[in-house]
Amino acid sequence: MMNQQIEDAESALLHTYNRFQIVLDCGKGVYLYDSNGKKYLDFVSGIGVFALGYQNEAYNQALKDQIDKLIHTSNYYYNVPTIEAAKKLKKITGMDRVFFTNSGAEAIEGAIKAARKYAFNKDNTTDHEIIAMEHSFHGRTMGALSVTGNPKYREAFEPLIGNVRFAQLNDFDSVLEQLSEKTCAIILETVQGEGGIIPASEEFLKKLRALCDEKNILLILDEIQCGMGRTGFMFAWQKFWVKPDIMTIAKAVAGGIPAGAFLMTEEVAKNSLVAGDHGTTYGGNPLVGAAINKVLDLFEENHIIENVNLVSGYLEEQLDLIVEEYDFVQGRRGAGLMQGLLFDHPVAEVINKALEHGLILINAGTNIIRFLPPLIIQKEHVDEMIGILKKCLS
Numbered sequence: 001m002m003n004q005q006i007e008d009a010e011s012a013l014l015h016t017y018n019r020f021q022i023v024l025d026c027g028k029g030v031y032l033y034d035s036n037g038k039k040y041l042d043f044v045s046g047i048g049v050f051a052l053g054y055q056n057e058a059y060n061q062a063l064k065d066q067i068d069k070l071i072h073t074s075n076y077y078y079n080v081p082t083i084e085a086a087k088k089l090k091k092i093t094g095m096d097r098v099f100f101t102n103s104g105a106e107a108i109e110g111a112i113k114a115a116r117k118y119a120f121n122k123d124n125t126t127d128h129e130i131i132a133m134e135h136s137f138h139g140r141t142m143g144a145l146s147v148t149g150n151p152k153y154r155e156a157f158e159p160l161i162g163n164v165r166f167a168q169l170n171d172f173d174s175v176l177e178q179l180s181e182k183t184c185a186i187i188l189e190t191v192q193g194e195g196g197i198i199p200a201s202e203e204f205l206k207k208l209r210a211l212c213d214e215k216n217i218l219l220i221l222d223e224i225q226c227g228m229g230r231t232g233f234m235f236a237w238q239k240f241w242v243k244p245d246i247m248t249i250a251k252a253v254a255g256g257i258p259a260g261a262f263l264m265t266e267e268v269a270k271n272s273l274v275a276g277d278h279g280t281t282y283g284g285n286p287l288v289g290a291a292i293n294k295v296l297d298l299f300e301e302n303h304i305i306e307n308v309n310l311v312s313g314y315l316e317e318q319l320d321l322i323v324e325e326y327d328f329v330q331g332r333r334g335a336g337l338m339q340g341l342l343f344d345h346p347v348a349e350v351i352n353k354a355l356e357h358g359l360i361l362i363n364a365g366t367n368i369i370r371f372l373p374p375l376i377i378q379k380e381h382v383d384e385m386i387g388i389l390k391k392c393l394s
């Protein structure tokens with residue numbers, strides 16, 4: 001059955017992904033099942049989306065209730081779930097204003113527009129510049145692609161939005177080299193995801209914050225992958241308390257309903273986007289609002305961050321043992337339940353073998369295996385994962 005489904009998929013879908021040869025059919029907790037009924041331990045969670053695990057009853061019920069009430073209106077009207085979601089996001093981020101989007105890339109688009117408008121209002125000129133980081137990933141739309149530091153993703157689609165300059169993550173001097181009178185924003189992931197699970201250092205973040213304050217430049221932190229408890233803090237920047245002027249979130253925020261947001265301080269809000277400057281048909285509709293509300297409630301009720309901090313130390317220990325045991329595994333890096341194992345060769349074969357053995361893993365770059373399990377995993381799941389991984393390595 002599954003082979004026929006894959007054949008159908010390959011004849012109908014645009015081939016923009018080299019997909020793994022399985023069709024996923026249902027999930028429960030931290031396990032997924034394909035349409036032949038085979039069970040997989042999930043250490044990807046849909047790239048950091050399904051943090052609360054599959055078939056969470058309270059989450060599913062909240063969606064069902066909202067579906068029976070009201071799914072969509074328009075942003076020309078208010079709706080209660082989204083008002084509640086915005087209030088909760090303000091509280092946990094310390095930011096002042098929220099704009100809901102349908103994806104991460106759109107959150108980046110909004111952040112870029114807000115930064116440009118802020119600079120325009122300040123000096124009445126255009127042509128402002130943005131500094132982004134090499135090896136960053138911010139999404140696939142034209143604006144988000146423009147600040148994505150991977151030439152392979154950008155090249156065929158140029159010209160993108162102009163005036164983006166690239167610096168090296170954790171190299172403050174390289175930022176200074178790109179700085180000009182026209183710089184309006186610096187954008188980075190607090191922990192680089194696709195680029196290879198590389199955390200921004202405390203020193204780097206603090207120097208960026210000071211530079212931005214001095215020059216009245218906006219600091220934009222992309223927390224789309226590393227936010228929402230993933231690193232053991234609600235947002236990764238809260239580890240060092242380097243607060244951005246604009247931040248972007250998505251992935252885990254609505255637990256699988258397509259949603260994101262960009263948030264900003266009051267200072268940015270009152271000097272940037274106004275009525276007519278930005279909009280979206282679906283963003284923050286009642287179903288999305290209900291999903292975000294429930295996700296945020298469940299983070300508290302189920303002590304998700306405590307669990308991340310409890311289990312991630314154990315995951316780190318176990319991954320470090322792998323580094324010790326196998327010569328070709330060169331190191332581990334990451335934070336919380338966002339970890340990467342660095343190999344001295346491509347990891348595609350290991351990942352395919354793991355799939356055969358019932359473990360879902362993904363790469364970040366060619367030589368790095370990325371671990372983004374649901375945030376509800378327990379030590380026993382780490383043991384199960386390590387057991388399968390070892391089989392695939394020997």
Ligand SMILES: *Cc1c(COP(=O)(O)O)cnc(C)c1O
Nearest residue numbers: 103104105137138139193224225
């Ligand atoms: C996934 C991701 C995006 C893009 O989000 P989409 O919802 O796929 O558009 C942007 N930034 C980071 C850090 C991401 O991991």
